[in-house]
Amino acid sequence: MPQKIIIDTDPGIDDAMALLFAHRAPSIDLVGITTTYGNATIEQTTRNARYLVDRFGLSCPVHMGSGRPLFADPEPPADFVHGSDGLGEAGLVIPELVDDGGDAVAFLIDTLRASPGEITIVAVGRMTNLALALSRAPDVASLAKAVVIMGGALGRGGFGGNVTPCAEANIIGDPHAADRVLRASWPVTMVGLDVTMKTVMTPPRVDELKRRGGETGEFLHAISRFYQAFYTNNHGLEGFAVHDSSAVAYVLAPELFTLEAGGLRVVTEGIAYGQTLLAPAGKRYHLPVWQGLAEQSACVDVDSDGVLDLYMSTLLDG
Numbered sequence: 001m002p003q004k005i006i007i008d009t010d011p012g013i014d015d016a017m018a019l020l021f022a023h024r025a026p027s028i029d030l031v032g033i034t035t036t037y038g039n040a041t042i043e044q045t046t047r048n049a050r051y052l053v054d055r056f057g058l059s060c061p062v063h064m065g066s067g068r069p070l071f072a073d074p075e076p077p078a079d080f081v082h083g084s085d086g087l088g089e090a091g092l093v094i095p096e097l098v099d100d101g102g103d104a105v106a107f108l109i110d111t112l113r114a115s116p117g118e119i120t121i122v123a124v125g126r127m128t129n130l131a132l133a134l135s136r137a138p139d140v141a142s143l144a145k146a147v148v149i150m151g152g153a154l155g156r157g158g159f160g161g162n163v164t165p166c167a168e169a170n171i172i173g174d175p176h177a178a179d180r181v182l183r184a185s186w187p188v189t190m191v192g193l194d195v196t197m198k199t200v201m202t203p204p205r206v207d208e209l210k211r212r213g214g215e216t217g218e219f220l221h222a223i224s225r226f227y228q229a230f231y232t233n234n235h236g237l238e239g240f241a242v243h244d245s246s247a248v249a250y251v252l253a254p255e256l257f258t259l260e261a262g263g264l265r266v267v268t269e270g271i272a273y274g275q276t277l278l279a280p281a282g283k284r285y286h287l288p289v290w291q292g293l294a295e296q297s298a299c300v301d302v303d304s305d306g307v308l309d310l311y312m313s314t315l316l317d318g
């Protein structure tokens with residue numbers, strides 16, 4: 001039985017890579033896409049999601065989500081990473097939004113209620129929609145099979161943050177929402193920079209996608225030129241980090257990841273704004289903010305070649 005997933009996403013170049021990865025994986029049934037903001041505005045990410053669905057035949061609905069954080073002012077889109085259109089300025093003709101598909105939060109709630117215990121939410125952008133779903137319908141925390149997030153960092157392997165020394169983009173973009181999501185009683189696995197920065201898609205692999213991957217491979221090659229330039233110029237990397245697809249890889253092959261269990265929280269004020277922290281399972285802390293936390297998991301290591309090989313085989317042989 002394929003695993004039913006909803007992807008909450010801000011396409012976004014690596015989001016597009018993750019969506020097509022999930023679409024091509026035979027053991028995943030992508031039942032819906034909900035959009036969030038970050039890599040581009042909510043209108044643009046929704047247009048991009050719809051473009052991907054239409055062009056590549058993803059048979060699932062797209063629902064537009066919240067366009068701003070719960071409490072903070074929205075930051076400008078990360079166009080220096082993903083381009084002004086969010087998809088790498090590759091000359092795509094992306095239609096205007098005529099219908100936003102309705103309320104993403106309502107879709108999340110209704111879908112979880114309709115299939116209790118069956119749906120995994122893969123959240124690879126700001127977690128505002130998930131936090132709103134928890135507020136509007138607290139029962140959803142007991143209805144999701146699992147929540148896999150791409151976001152955060154625990155500082156393992158030297159990766160503490162990509163926006164500040166200790167904060168990752170999806171978390172700092174709405175830390176209050178992320179804290180709510182990580183504290184909820186649904187089972188969360190955090191796929192953070194600790195593993196995604198170690199998983200680097202190199203030029204030979206992207207070239208192979210272009211050569212052997214048909215229209216999808218050519219598209220992935222085209223949109224990732226901008227992303228590659230960002231990683232070369234800012235990180236000196238020959239290749240780019242596999243962020244959002246690592247969350248999909250975790251759903252497909254959790255054995256590729258090493259986990260640590262514990263309570264997860266997000267810093268919502270001060271110099272460490274947006275930092276994710278893990279309170280190791282079994283350790284007791286006496287301050288109230290560290291008590292009664294749900295036991296969640298965080299990925300602290302990964303078989304990077306295994307993730308990359310899985311991506312390639314799914315796109316090329318699937």
Ligand code: RIB
Pocket residue numbers: 010012013014015038039124125126150162168169170243244
């Ligand atoms: O920090 C990486 C994350 O931020 C990815 O999800 C990327 O798409 C952006 O949303």
Ligand code: CA
Pocket residue numbers: 009010011012014015039124125244
């Ligand atoms: Ca993303």
